[in-house]
Amino acid sequence: MEFWRVPLDADTIQVSLGIVHILEDRCKGCGYCIEYCPKQALEFSANFNQKGYHPPVVIKPEECVNCHYCEIICPEFAIFSVESPQTTKPGQSETNHAI
Amino acid sequence: MKPAVLTGEYFMTGDVACAEGALAAGCRFFGGYPITPATEIAERMAIRLSHVDGCFIQMEDEIGAMASVLGASWGGMKSMTATSGPGFSLMMENIGLGICTETPCVVVNVQRGGPSTGLPTHGAQGDMMQARWGSHGHYEIIALAPSSPQEIFYLTITAFNLSEKYRLPVLIMTDEIIGHMSEKVIIPEAKSIKTVSRPKPKGRKDRFKPFAPGPNGVAPMPAAGEGYNLHITGLTHDEKGYPVMTVEAQTEMMARITEKIQRNLDDIIRTDSYLLEDAEIAVVSYGISARTSIAAVAEARKLGIKAGLLRLVTIWPFPEDQIRKLADRVKGFVTVEINLGQIHREVERCAGGKVPIFLVGHPGGTIIHPDSVVKMLMEAF
Amino acid sequence: MEEIPTPSKEQPHHPLDDLIRTDRIPHIWCPGCGIGTVFSACLAALKASGINLQKTVMVSGIGCSGRAAGYVKLDSFHTTHGRAIPFATGLKLANPELNIVVFSGDGDLFAIGGNHFIHAARRNMDITVICVNNLNYGMTGGQVAATTPYLAKSTTTPAGNPETPFNLPLMAYACGATYVARWTMLHIRDLTDSITEALCKKGFSFIEALSPCPVNYGRRNKQKPLDMLKLYQEKAIIKNDADPATLDIDFEKGIILGKFIDLDRPTFIENYDKIYRPSRLQENVPELNS
Structure with missing residues (x-):
């Protein structure tokens, strides 16, 4: 059982959702985006790209909070996220799930 | 001011x-x-x-x-x-x-x-x-x-x-x-005073190629900050300036940087002469040594030696044609320079063995005295 | 298994694509190399800084990091080994309107180019120097550098490095740099913020960015790409304003990161104008009064 400090206004916070785009053929398979995704939303794809690397694939699209960390750690300009038009409704945020 | x-x-x-x-x-x-x-x-x-x-x-x-x-x-x-x-x-x-x-x-x-x-x-x-x-x-x-x-x-x-x-x-x-x-x-x-400035590019900036030769073999040149997004590298590059590691790119780039000079030799090469028209011996010199040579040629003429001076103002590209033409009509060459034979070798190369060539050189530290040039003109021919 | 949606035919555009020569991507950097990340942080900072990008120039030397100039869609110069800073000096003096970023590696900037770094910092030349420090010469296959840790292995120190590496922030500070920071390629947001700050700051700014070289350094020192990043994570001690003399890189004790120096002193051009070109300053007077 994990305990989290929950902000008092947690149920009013709108957590943004992100959509991850992957430019597969730019990827060289370093895996940094996969390792450092705070939501573990990515994993190596079973497929090879043109250069013979395994690019990442989004396994949990609903988990992406559009933090852009995959985008900024990627040395290859191969992955980025954009804000999803949808946002989680108050009371349905990830933080609440964890309680 | x-x-x-x-x-x-x-x-x-x-x-x-x-x-x-x-x-x-x-x-x-x-x-x-x-x-x-x-x-x-x-x-x-x-x-x-x-x-x-x-x-x-x-x-x-x-x-x-x-x-x-x-x-x-x-x-x-x-x-x-x-x-x-x-x-x-x-x-x-x-x-x-x-x-x-x-x-x-x-x-x-x-x-x-x-x-x-x-x-x-x-x-x-x-x-x-x-x-x-x-x-x-x-x-x-x-x-x-x-x-x-x-x-x-x-x-x-x-x-x-x-x-x-x-x-x-x-x-x-x-x-x-x-x-x-x-x-x-x-x-x-x-x-x-006539001054020349690098030609500036015209037309669309996004299509500009900083190394695409113009009519005289030279591309116009913008400066940094003018909106051309230039990429300039010392790697072998194409006309866009992008590095390309191929034999073809190397060949093309080398052609650009050598042909712009080779095709414009008449515009680049400057020489000067003194009593060269009827000379039988051509003295070839440049810089301070050319002044030594003028004195020596004047002195030699007084002694009845038909010497003349070709003064090289442009050293590189080397005035090959001028030397070749002289080699067809003079009895020999004397190069005068403060080293032990550098331009001398170029003269020798261009004369192509047609006539003898002598060096009045000096390892450095002083000018060459005109007497040593006169002495060579007297003894060698 | 969930069906993977087929990607749309049109390739989506990365948010930094407008600053990259996309026709030259993928770049030459190896898988796991951090230069691309530092480069990406630099581009993000260029955008965030709000400076006029048409008047912004990147100058690089030789080496892996030196290739950055070839990928940025700005005026960019890939010069000779170690000479990015003096080239940048000439550019800046010819056109003081230009914002100049020197992006190069540790070998280029601090071994062969060390003398130029020292003097540009001393003069307070108004340029931003970003040094990707991967602890070795990557381009030539992993030789010892002026930044290689003591006892670390390289192809030219096969039994371990007998030399002591530079403390780069200390050197920058001692030479007169007016802005000095160090981050790793894992501390991307801090790194980007520092570069942004440095770009907006007058004077000689220096940012050291630690970055893994898994192929040439890591392989010989038993570090997989992620090991190096984990080391950055575990050993990082963020300590702004730390005494530059304490900033030796020691992976045992911890690596101190942060912004260490942020001060103001007149730039070379300001002093030069004051002494030699007072007319330039006079021209500015009406502007100041208006």
Whole structure:
């Protein structure tokens, strides 16, 4: 059982959702985006790209909070996220799930 | 505050006249490093550039000096440096970058005795082959050799004009004697001085290729900050400036940087002559040694020897045609230079074994006395 | 298994694509190399800084990091080994309007180019120097550098490095840099913020960015790409304003990161104008009064 400090206004916070785009053929398979995704939303794809690397694939699209960390750690300009038009409704945020 | 062109009559050293020539040509940046016997050029530029809204910087070494000159040229200024043998050696790396990236600028070498530290305060002409081949790889270069303070004034303007027109570093190969010699120098009115500036590109910026040759084999050149998103590299590159590591790209780039010179030899090569029309013996010389040779040719004529002088003003590209034509009609050549045979070999090559060639050389440290040239003219032929 | 949606035919555009020469991507950097990340942080900072990008120039030397100039869609110069700073000096002096970023590696900036770094910092030349420090010469296959840790292995120190590495922030500070920071390629947001700050700051700014070289350094020192990043994570001690003398890189004790120096002193050009080109300053007077 994990305990989290929950902000008092947690149920009013709108957590943004992100959509991850992957430019597969730019990827060289370093895996940094996969390792450092705070939501573990990515994993190596079973497929090879043109250069013979395994690019990442989004396994949990609903988990992406559009933090852009995959985008900024990627040395290859191969992955980025954009804000999803949808946002989680108050009371349905990830933080609440964890309680 | 004084104007860029100091119209008037002066008693000036070659070094100072060189600086004044540079200002008259439009030079507005000097990146230098002190070295005897070229320091006076830097000293003059340090104060004079401030009169004309230019910029002088004394860099940490000659490597940095040459790099700053290239940077300033891409910043849009006509730029130069001046040095002597040891500094010239250090500049070679970035002179190569200047050639590869087709960057206009002027490098003055006030030659002193070498190798190594050599004779800092005594003249020589021992860097002539270094001027031709000192940077690595194959390339074409332009080098000019003035024979007097007055001529260095004009040739510095010519050097800037050629560098802007053909987009490459142009070398002025003078020597300690010219550099430190004071003579009358007449600086003409500004309006009578013809200056050339690099052609600027026209048309769409996103389609511009910084290395696509124009009609005379040279591409127009924008400066940094003008919106062209230039990429300039010392790697072998295509017309766009992008690195390409192929034999084809190397062949094309080498053609661009060599043909722009080879196709324009008539425009680049300057020679001068004295009593050469009917000469039976051609004396070939340049720089301070050409003045020795004039005296020697005059003396030889008095002695009944039909000698004449071909004075090389442009040393590189080498005036091959002029030597070849002479080789068909003279009995022989004498080269006069303060080294142990550098341009001598070029004359020998171009004469192609048709006539004998003799060298009046000196390892450096002093000028060649006219008597030794006369002696050679008498004994050899 | 969930069906993977087929990607749309039109390739989506990365938010930094407008600053990259996309026709030259993929770049030459190896898988796991951090240069691309530092480069990406630099581009993000260029955008965030709000400076006029048409008047912004990137200058690089030689080496892996030196290739950055070839990928940025700005005026960019890939110069000779170690000479990016003096080239940048000439550019800046010829056109003081230009914002100049020198992006290069540790070998280029601090071994062959060390002298130029020292003097540009001393003069307070108004440029931003970003040094990707991967602790070795990557381009030539992993030789010892002026930044290689004591006892670390390289192809030219096969039994371990007998030399002591530079403390780069200390050197920058001692030479007169007016802005000095160090981050790793894992501390991307801090790194980007520092670069942004440095770009907006007058004077000589220096940012060291630690970055893994898994192929040449990591392989010989038993570090997989992620090991190096984990080391950055575990050993990082963020300590702004730390004494530069304490900033030796020691992976045992911890690596101190942060912004260490942020001060103001007149730049070379300001002093030069004051002494040699007072007319330039006079021209500015009406503007100041208006």
